Amino acid sequence: MDGADRERLLGRLRDVVGDRYAFADPYEMRLYQYDASPETALPDIVVIPGSAAEVAQVVKICADAKVPITARSAASSLAGGTVPVKRGVVITFARMDRILEIDGDNLRAVVEPGVVNLALSQALKPLGYYYVPDPSSQGACTIGGNVGTNAGGPHTLLYGVTVNHVTGLELALPSGELVQVGGRKAASASGYDLTGLFVGSEGTMGIATKIWVKIQPLPPVQKTLMAVYPDVETASNAVSAIVRSGILPAAIEMMDKLSIQAIEAASHAGYPLDAGAVLLLEVDGIPALVDELGERMAKVCRESGASEVRVAKDEAERQALWKGRKGAFSAMGRLSPDFYVMDGVVPRTRLPETLAKIDAISVRTGFKICNVFHAGDGNLHPLVLFDAFKPGQYEAVLRIGDEILRLCADAGGSVTGEHGIGLEKRENIRYIFSDDDLEVMDRIRRVFDPHGLMNPGKVFPGDGLESAPSRAPEHAPRRASAVAGDGDVWV
Amino acid sequence: MAEPATLDFKRQIDRDGVPSVAAGIDMDLVRDCIHCGLCLPKCPTFRSLHHEGDSPRGRMWQIKEAALGLVAFDDPRFQAHIYQCFNCRACETACPSGVQFGAVMEMARAMTPPQNRRDRMVRAILLNGLLPHPRRLRIAGWLYRATRAARLPGLLRRSGAWKVLPLGKFAAFPPAGNSAPRQRPLPALTPAQGTRRARVGLLIGCIQDEMFHGTNQRTALALSRNGCDVVVPEARVCCGALASHAGEAQTAERLAARTMDAFSGQQLDAVVVNAAGCGSNMKEYELQLRNDASRREAGVAFSRTVKDASEFLVAMGLRPPTRRIALRVAYQDACHLVHGQKVHQQPRQALKMIPGLELVEMQESDWCCGSAGVYNLTHPEISEDALAWKIRHIVDSGAQVIASANPGCILQISMGLQRAGRDIPVVHVMDLLGWAYGDEGQAPPIVRRAMA
Numbered sequence: 001m002d003g004a005d006r007e008r009l010l011g012r013l014r015d016v017v018g019d020r021y022a023f024a025d026p027y028e029m030r031l032y033q034y035d036a037s038p039e040t041a042l043p044d045i046v047v048i049p050g051s052a053a054e055v056a057q058v059v060k061i062c063a064d065a066k067v068p069i070t071a072r073s074a075a076s077s078l079a080g081g082t083v084p085v086k087r088g089v090v091i092t093f094a095r096m097d098r099i100l101e102i103d104g105d106n107l108r109a110v111v112e113p114g115v116v117n118l119a120l121s122q123a124l125k126p127l128g129y130y131y132v133p134d135p136s137s138q139g140a141c142t143i144g145g146n147v148g149t150n151a152g153g154p155h156t157l158l159y160g161v162t163v164n165h166v167t168g169l170e171l172a173l174p175s176g177e178l179v180q181v182g183g184r185k186a187a188s189a190s191g192y193d194l195t196g197l198f199v200g201s202e203g204t205m206g207i208a209t210k211i212w213v214k215i216q217p218l219p220p221v222q223k224t225l226m227a228v229y230p231d232v233e234t235a236s237n238a239v240s241a242i243v244r245s246g247i248l249p250a251a252i253e254m255m256d257k258l259s260i261q262a263i264e265a266a267s268h269a270g271y272p273l274d275a276g277a278v279l280l281l282e283v284d285g286i287p288a289l290v291d292e293l294g295e296r297m298a299k300v301c302r303e304s305g306a307s308e309v310r311v312a313k314d315e316a317e318r319q320a321l322w323k324g325r326k327g328a329f330s331a332m333g334r335l336s337p338d339f340y341v342m343d344g345v346v347p348r349t350r351l352p353e354t355l356a357k358i359d360a361i362s363v364r365t366g367f368k369i370c371n372v373f374h375a376g377d378g379n380l381h382p383l384v385l386f387d388a389f390k391p392g393q394y395e396a397v398l399r400i401g402d403e404i405l406r407l408c409a410d411a412g413g414s415v416t417g418e419h420g421i422g423l424e425k426r427e428n429i430r431y432i433f434s435d436d437d438l439e440v441m442d443r444i445r446r447v448f449d450p451h452g453l454m455n456p457g458k459v460f461p462g463d464g465l466e467s468a469p470s471r472a473p474e475h476a477p478r479r480a481s482a483v484a485g486d487g488d489v490w491v
Numbered sequence: 492m493a494e495p496a497t498l499d500f501k502r503q504i505d506r507d508g509v510p511s512v513a514a515g516i517d518m519d520l521v522r523d524c525i526h527c528g529l530c531l532p533k534c535p536t537f538r539s540l541h542h543e544g545d546s547p548r549g550r551m552w553q554i555k556e557a558a559l560g561l562v563a564f565d566d567p568r569f570q571a572h573i574y575q576c577f578n579c580r581a582c583e584t585a586c587p588s589g590v591q592f593g594a595v596m597e598m599a600r601a602m603t604p605p606q607n608r609r610d611r612m613v614r615a616i617l618l619n620g621l622l623p624h625p626r627r628l629r630i631a632g633w634l635y636r637a638t639r640a641a642r643l644p645g646l647l648r649r650s651g652a653w654k655v656l657p658l659g660k661f662a663a664f665p666p667a668g669n670s671a672p673r674q675r676p677l678p679a680l681t682p683a684q685g686t687r688r689a690r691v692g693l694l695i696g697c698i699q700d701e702m703f704h705g706t707n708q709r710t711a712l713a714l715s716r717n718g719c720d721v722v723v724p725e726a727r728v729c730c731g732a733l734a735s736h737a738g739e740a741q742t743a744e745r746l747a748a749r750t751m752d753a754f755s756g757q758q759l760d761a762v763v764v765n766a767a768g769c770g771s772n773m774k775e776y777e778l779q780l781r782n783d784a785s786r787r788e789a790g791v792a793f794s795r796t797v798k799d800a801s802e803f804l805v806a807m808g809l810r811p812p813t814r815r816i817a818l819r820v821a822y823q824d825a826c827h828l829v830h831g832q833k834v835h836q837q838p839r840q841a842l843k844m845i846p847g848l849e850l851v852e853m854q855e856s857d858w859c860c861g862s863a864g865v866y867n868l869t870h871p872e873i874s875e876d877a878l879a880w881k882i883r884h885i886v887d888s889g890a891q892v893i894a895s896a897n898p899g900c901i902l903q904i905s906m907g908l909q910r911a912g913r914d915i916p917v918v919h920v921m922d923l924l925g926w927a928y929g930d931e932g933q934a935p936p937i938v939r940r941a942m943a
Contacts, residue, residue: 021541027568030561031543031552036527048541075543076528094541116532139585140529266587330527333588337522389509 001044001067001087009065013047013089016057021048021095032072032090036137038340038394039080039423043070043090050095052112052170052178052209059207060176062089068456069174071203073114073142078329078341079422081149081202085457091207093144099123100210106185108167109215113144113208117151120213129215132159135418136326147208150200152418154251154325155282157376159216161418163199168212171198173205174449183212197444202420203455205448219284222250223294224318227301228308231276232256232359232371236351238279238304239375243348245300247293252376253280253325258335259372259383266331267324270317272308279306279375280325328372329383336368336385340397343419344408348378357407358382365400379417380408406431421459430461509559516558516598523590524551530582530592535859536575539876544572547582547592554599564599570606573599575873577866578736579859580830593736593771593831594778600738610869617865618734619742622697625727632701638662639670658868666905667916667935669704681711681721688718688807689760694750694773697729699766699898705932706918709925710765710800716928717810721763724753730764732772732827735779736864743772747779748786751793762793765800765921767897768864771831773797799828800921801896805837812927815847815943820923821890822850823881823904824857825897838896838920845927847943853888855880862903878907886913891937893917 001009006024013022024045033040044067049055062069068088075082075092084090093114101110104127111120117138121130134153135141141151147169152161159165168183182195198205229235235254242252255263256277264271271278279301283293298309312318324331332339346354355371358380362369373381384400386393401424405415409431415421421429429438442460446452512518530547531537537546544553553569556562562569573596580593605611621627638644644663647653653663677695691714695707711721731746750773754762764770772779774797776790798806820842828834835857842850861867861877881904885893893908893915895901905917916935926934926942934942 025568027562027566028542028544030556031549034526034552036525074528074531092541092543094537094543119532137527137529140527140531266589327529327587330525330529330587331589333523333525333590337519339525391508 005065006044009061009067009089010045012061013045013058016061017047017049017054021050022046032092033083035072035075035077035080035082037078037080037083037422037424038338038388039083039085041083041085042087043084044087045089047089047091048095049091052096052172055091055096055207055209056172056176056178058089058091059172059174063174063176063451063453066451066453068453069207070455071144071148071207073144074116074137074140076137076141076145077149077420077422078343079149079416079419080424081145081420081422081455081458083423085423088453093142096209097142102127102129102215104129104215107215108185109213110183111143111211111213113142113147113211115143117141117143117146124215125218128218130218131165131213132156132216133162133165136329138326143211143213144208147199147211148202149418149420152374152377152379154253154322154374157252157374158248158250163196165214166195166199166211167214169195169198169208170210171206172209174451174453178209200420201445202422202459204459205445205454207454221287221290222282222284222318223290224312224321225281225294225298225301226271226310226312226321227279227281227298227306228272228275228310229277229279229306232355233352234305235277235279236355236375238301238306239351240348241304242281242297242300243376245296247283247297247300249281249283249293249297249376251280251282252374254278254371254373254375255280255325255328256371258368258370259328262331262335262370263324263328263372265334266327267320269320269324271321271324280321325372329381332370332383332385335370336387338386338388340384340386340401342380342382342384342401342404343416344380344382344405344413345417346378346380346408346411346413348376350411350413351375351378354380354407354411358404361400361403365396367397367400369400374417377417378413402428423458426457426459426461429459510561513558513560513564513602515602516554517595518558520591520595521551521555521558523588524548524555525588526552527588529587530585533581533585535577535579535581535861535877536873539873540575544568545575550576551590551592551595554595557599557602564603567606570603573603574605574610575870577826577859577861577863577877579826579863581826581857581859584830584833584857594775597735597738597740597778601740605737605869607869613865613868614737614739617868618737618739622729622733623742623746628697628701628727633672635701636670636674637672639665640672660906660910661902664906664909666702666901667918667933668702668706669933674704677707677711677723679723679725681715681723683718683720684715685718685810687720690720690722690758691803692722692724692754692757692759692762694730694762694764694766694769695723695727696766696769696898699769703898703901703919706765706922706925708932709919709930710763710921712928712930713800713804713921713924714763716812717804717807722757722759724757726753728753730769730773731779732766732768733864735772736768743779744783747776747790748783751776751786751789754793759796761798761803762796763798763800763803765896765919767799767825767828767831768899770797770799771827774832799832799834799837799896801838801841802832802834804924805840809841809844812845812924814927814929816845816923816927816938816941817847817943818938818941819849819851819889819891820894821853821885821888822856822920823853823860823885823893823895823900823917825895825900826857826859826863828896829857838894841920841924842894845923847941848923851888851890853890854884856884860900860903860907862899864899867903874903878903882907882911882913885915886911891915892923892935894920894923896920
């Protein structure tokens, strides 16, 4: 965009949101070039709208001018999902953080996209409800971003990910329309599930301006167990043993030795520093059930090689354990100036061998790799520690990431469980989708965004403005249609 | 003013290599930040201004870029974002990476002079002209108390003149506190009562002793009732907190050294401080003395002896006070106590020891009230946003009295509550404790009525 175009566009945007909330100063643009991933790219203009109507007008103005649009709220994306790689306009939701309605009897709430995930649950708590999906970054990430990436979290093992908890969306489309999909008071099974189509689309078709979510009564009791294992392999085998035992806990999380060091340094929650690995398990429900489940689970853990099983003695200890786990990624800042986190998924049964292979990569390349992840889902989060100021390290780490995702795909898994494809995994997506799959997805996207202006450069291989790629990599599985793919990786 | 480069951060590093880091910024501390964003929802200026540049992550990013020479330290936009920060350090509590935000912010501020005229005036008059000078302070304190004795605040309120005068709102709505122009200084030694358990120094402070002399007396009383010999150094010192938090590094360094001298050679078990901002600063003298190799180590040793009053008393085990104070009290966490010193429970535990006192919690008690050192003087509009949130939560809590632990917070919240027409006095935790130990000094009417 040249200077005159930018000024013209800025003027029109300022007419909508006011001078204070649209700006193009190059200095300020530098503050919208990053998110929580290592990726960076500068936008041309930043807009901070205050209402859905303003968002719709902003999207229309940009679409008419054929300018790319990237939505951003907390910018806690670990996959570069909010980095404006094609420049253009960044829309941030810092002002749209209102909870619009809480309807306890109908178990639903309506929120603006900038509402912080944890803030919603905190607002619901006095009323006896909560919003289930709890990404580890829930203290900062927003419901809008959760919808974009179909976010998960520890407790989605039993209760399902974001798409299972969003019942409707109001969307600003590039056509300038503000449309509503779903959001009816009663559940509806008729017609296409358009809400489900948009959840996880990473802002590539439209931007959510209002979100209808399911809320759930708070479980009467929650019990958290920590099982201590000598090594990662024993702990991974224990995960399968737990599932085989017929009990599905609300959450099963694993942390390896290096992660435990970082987490304990940050949280002082009481994680054992000498453990090879720990599993963090949670059961919830009525007291009698929880006691029974807790005991049976402790037994399974011991039989599968746990040297010790501790039960959080009170709510404070339980909270401390979870706070430590949820702060794990950021706590890596204590071990290393930079890290690169991946989000691969493997079938639970392949966890031990996959973790062994990742360890072999670490030994071969000399980069430390920590593992802290949603073990119950087989959703791995290997963190490669590095120093971006040392020449060549960033590139080397990207290669390691690619290798690990390839491992996951070859094991029958996926290249993302919950962080989204974003910018960083748009090439890796070929490991799980064929050309035909990608073309089907691209055609669907173009129904809503014919000119490819919505969060361009994300999700799809290449630069995101082309049609689906013409050459299939040899390892890509051939499938009849993307729609038949694994539920958790659908765009 | 040079335009910042148009390339993004990573490509710039790729192209030009890693630039050398500006002296005066510790890059290791800056790079502790991994820009995850967990701090954003805890930042009062981000909540007020909605701009990434006014979030902790955005400020760390700017400091990193400035340290690498990608933007200029004296860029007015850099200065605006850096000085718009409360430096309340709520982001430190939220940060799982352990970023020492306050330390980095002070380094950054020391690299660049303040941006606006108001800020420069506050520095010249208050930080450098008044606080470090005991004689001038005594005169200012006498003047302040004389205006109160002459009932000037009431005149300002009735005439509405406070709305147009500089500092008018603070003059018209002063906190419950001393108003007798003449006051007797604290004795050099207040002997321990009962079994002697420790010998401590007490920082009486600069503003604290002029405006809240009674609080100092009650702190000394609480300490002596708990078996402490309380030593007050002859040399009146300002610890340099306001200067260091505002980035006046040279003044801060000089005052740190002077404060250490004042307490040296007294064989003290601890140096007790009842002002959160001062305590936080004195616990970080290593940072203030970073450029003085000869004193740095002594600074570290000194800092280890510094304790907040409630932190020290609760750790020692409070002897139960006997006088009932039947009041519903909410504790307002002073930022530099909860975030700066991680002292959260102890003031509450101390208050709970008082017979008849019911402790209630307000929402967001650990959010800054907007006082933030000299911030309410340099950035009144943003400060008023934070004060408005605070007043709302206080009123919702149903508390009859607010207890805090820092003179700045007490001044600010007291002003806000009175202006909103609420008769909810704001006092120090040590005030309530002192009254409960039998102090007969000036107490607000609602407290006096509640004392059995």
